[in-house]
Amino acid sequence: MHGLAFDVAHLLSGSLVLISLMLLYQDRLYSLLNIFAFHAVFLAFAVAWQAFIQRAPHLYVTAAIALAFKGIVIPVALHRMVQRLGIHRQIETVVGIGPTMLFGIGLVALSIMVMLPVTEQADALTQEDLAFALSVVLLGLLMMVTRRNAVSQIVGFMSLENGLILAAAGAKGMPLVVEISIAFSVLIALIVIGIFLFRIRERFDTVDVHVLDRFRGEQP
Amino acid sequence: MMPSGESAMAAVLIIPAVATLLLAVISSYQAGSTINVVATALTLCASSLLVVVRPAPSLYLHVDDFNIFLVVLNTFVAFTTSVFSASYIAHELSSRRLTPGYLRFYHAMYQVLMLAMNVALLANNIGLMWVAIELATLTTVLMVGIYRTPAALEAAWKYFILGSVGIALALFGTILIYLAARPTMGQGMESMAWTLLVSHAAAFDPALLNLAFVFLLLGYGTKVGLAPLHAWLPDAHAEGPTPISAVLSGLLLNVALYVLLRFKILLTANAAALAPGALMIGMGLVSLIFAALMLYRRRDIKRMFAYSSIEHMGIITFAFGMGGPLASFAGLFHMTMHSLTKSAIFFAVGHVSQAKGTQKIAEIRGLTESHPVLGWGLVLGVIAIAGMPPFGIFMSEFLIISSTFAREPLLAIPLVLGLLIGIGALVLRMQGLAFGPASQPNTPVEASYVPLFAHLALVFAAGVFLPDALVSWFRTVATMIG
Numbered sequence: 091m092h093g094l095a096f097d098v099a100h101l102l103s104g105s106l107v108l109i110s111l112m113l114l115y116q117d118r119l120y121s122l123l124n125i126f127a128f129h130a131v132f133l134a135f136a137v138a139w140q141a142f143i144q145r146a147p148h149l150y151v152t153a154a155i156a157l158a159f160k161g162i163v164i165p166v167a168l169h170r171m172v173q174r175l176g177i178h179r180q181i182e183t184v185v186g187i188g189p190t191m192l193f194g195i196g197l198v199a200l201s202i203m204v205m206l207p208v209t210e211q212a213d214a215l216t217q218e219d220l221a222f223a224l225s226v227v228l229l230g231l232l233m234m235v236t237r238r239n240a241v242s243q244i245v246g247f248m249s250l251e252n253g254l255i256l257a258a259a260g261a262k263g264m265p266l267v268v269e270i271s272i273a274f275s276v277l278i279a280l281i282v283i284g285i286f287l288f289r290i291r292e293r294f295d296t297v298d299v300h301v302l303d304r305f306r307g308e309q310p
Numbered sequence: 311m312m313p314s315g316e317s318a319m320a321a322v323l324i325i326p327a328v329a330t331l332l333l334a335v336i337s338s339y340q341a342g343s344t345i346n347v348v349a350t351a352l353t354l355c356a357s358s359l360l361v362v363v364r365p366a367p368s369l370y371l372h373v374d375d376f377n378i379f380l381v382v383l384n385t386f387v388a389f390t391t392s393v394f395s396a397s398y399i400a401h402e403l404s405s406r407r408l409t410p411g412y413l414r415f416y417h418a419m420y421q422v423l424m425l426a427m428n429v430a431l432l433a434n435n436i437g438l439m440w441v442a443i444e445l446a447t448l449t450t451v452l453m454v455g456i457y458r459t460p461a462a463l464e465a466a467w468k469y470f471i472l473g474s475v476g477i478a479l480a481l482f483g484t485i486l487i488y489l490a491a492r493p494t495m496g497q498g499m500e501s502m503a504w505t506l507l508v509s510h511a512a513a514f515d516p517a518l519l520n521l522a523f524v525f526l527l528l529g530y531g532t533k534v535g536l537a538p539l540h541a542w543l544p545d546a547h548a549e550g551p552t553p554i555s556a557v558l559s560g561l562l563l564n565v566a567l568y569v570l571l572r573f574k575i576l577l578t579a580n581a582a583a584l585a586p587g588a589l590m591i592g593m594g595l596v597s598l599i600f601a602a603l604m605l606y607r608r609r610d611i612k613r614m615f616a617y618s619s620i621e622h623m624g625i626i627t628f629a630f631g632m633g634g635p636l637a638s639f640a641g642l643f644h645m646t647m648h649s650l651t652k653s654a655i656f657f658a659v660g661h662v663s664q665a666k667g668t669q670k671i672a673e674i675r676g677l678t679e680s681h682p683v684l685g686w687g688l689v690l691g692v693i694a695i696a697g698m699p700p701f702g703i704f705m706s707e708f709l710i711i712s713s714t715f716a717r718e719p720l721l722a723i724p725l726v727l728g729l730l731i732g733i734g735a736l737v738l739r740m741q742g743l744a745f746g747p748a749s750q751p752n753t754p755v756e757a758s759y760v761p762l763f764a765h766l767a768l769v770f771a772a773g774v775f776l777p778d779a780l781v782s783w784f785r786t787v788a789t790m791i792g
Binding site: 205231254262266 | 435437438440441448467474475479485486488489497498499502517518520521
């Protein structure tokens with residue numbers, strides 16, 4: 091039984107890393123949002139599995155939040171927004187897809203090499219979980235720096251945050267996980283969707299962050 | 311009858327919370343700014359009570375020598391800033407930069423920010439600390455974007471993205487600290503309570519602690535504004551309302567640094583873990599020199615003082631990185647002095663930019679001629695922040711430099727160099743701003759100068775004479791930080 095528990099947890103968090111890599115090369119906003127929904131659903135499964143094997147019922151709440159909020163509500167809302175803004179065409183990446191993917195693979199290798207030796211004293215489950223979580227976090231960061239579009243930056247941030255929730259769920263018995271996941275959801279919902287995109291739209295007729303750069307106060 | 315420590319601590323948190331709800335429903339902006347001032351004054355009274363009566367630490371909140379001094383400083387500057395804000399926003403309303411609806415939002419957010427910072431300072435739980443910093447980031451992002459100009463939106467967006475990445479990394483570090491604590495302290499809330507963590511830290515796995523500290527340093531370091539993670543800071547200071555720039559520089563940077571220092575204490579308690587000092591010295595020096603050089607090419611007055619904040623946070627981080635009773639003492643002293651001086655400068659700058667209708671340095675000239683009180687106030691503030699005697703910052707910088715010379719003479723060279731470069735830039739700019747023929751337009755300002763000169767008087771007094779009680783207090787905290 092223990093072997094199975096470990097294998098399933100391993101599979102789920104491993105898929106999360108895989109989906110993070112897939113996010114990196116999506117060059118259309120719709121498909122990016124769809125893949126992100128997958129990311130959130132797998133996170134929900136991974137957290138629910140942790141709740142089951144750790145016998146920690148409060149983690150089911152976190153899983154439910156991930157599934158409902160990030161798996162359904164946010165992708166649907168962003169879908170609509172993209173449609174309304176008429177920006178569903180190709181999104182530009184700052185760096186090419188090939189180098190980004192290679193860099194992403196490098197980051198995964200790096201996080202495994204950093205985390206595994208450091209967490210030697212922890213049990214195998216936590217150890218692998220943390221290594222995967224760090225990979226997801228770093229891939230999310232990578233996505234945020236390689237994209238210019240505000241929507242894809244948010245998707246990058248949300249995938250990064252999924253990695254954090256994975257790490258928090260994997261740390262056995264950690265308190266406040268539910269509160270933290272709620273705090274994150276509030277952060278995303280309130281700031282990103284509610285205010286920024288609409289304001290940016292209102293002012294610039296675009297959500298390409300690159301255009302914002304022109305408005306730097308420093309230009310003479 | 312003396313109120314108990316618990317009720318005083320509750321008051322420090324409940325007053326801003328109640329004021330937020332109240333301000334959210336009151337539509338008159340005059341009433342709003344009055345309530346804002348009253349609420350911050352009450353919070354200041356409650357926090358001063360905490361000095362006398364101290365509640366027992368719980369798993370969530372605690373008061374010790376270190377945070378009590380910052381709570382009092384925080385609530386004091388929050389109070390003076392709210393007085394400044396009351397005279398500032400009336401002008402913003404009449405010049406139609408803000409609508410009454412936005413002002414209501416602004417006042418409510420001001421109190422949320424106070425609540426978040428007080429929670430972050432009083433938190434004993436490292437998870438709660440994180441949530442409070444996140445809340446503070448969230449509210450300041452909204453405040454920075456409040457003018458809704460393209461530049462303000464860009465600043466808010468940048469702050470949001472960098473700030474979120476910072477707090478995300480900090481959360482990862484927090485999780486790693488919990489994992490390091492779990493084998494010795496077991497599962498549950500105890501393994502996140504700072505007071506308990508410190509007493510058990512010697513038994514933690516050093517490798518995990520090291521890794522956690524790197525994440526925490528990068529994460530909370532972003533909020534402190536340390537180079538190379540400072541990019542959000544100048545924009546956020548320049549584009550938001552000036553009272554928020556004052557609170558950001560004077561308080562929020564301190565709060566983030568305080569959180570970082572808590573983790574530094576944790577790491578120092580474990581003999582096998584890496585010494586956090588070297589990392590902090592490195593980041594501090596880079597921030598200092600980088601910001602000092604950047605001061606020369608600034609064209610926007612608020613942006614210039616934002617870079618000066620980066621410079622001073624660098625100096626403070628450097629001092630705490632050096633460690634030891636003297637350097638930590640100087641670091642604490644500098645933290646206090648910088649907080650008071652920089653907010654005073656922003657009070658002056660706020661009125662200046664209203665009087666001149668611009669923030670461009672080139673278009674502001676001869677302030678001492680056109681607005682003598684304001685102009686000389688700014689001059690005094692700049693003299694103080696540049697670290698000239700007899701102001702307090704001179705004392706703290708002198709202590710930092712002399713302790714560095716005594717222990718690591720080689721490190722003192724870049725330190726002194728950075729300081730001199732910074733002084734040069736500030737003096738150069740100040741001459742243009744303050745002296746010579748006055749530039750147009752010259753709108754008279756209806757300003758309350760009390761906050762500005764109250765801060766400057768305190769900084770002056772601390773530079774001339776520091777009461778023994780305060781000295782011994784700083785000394786106790788410096789030993790605690792190590």
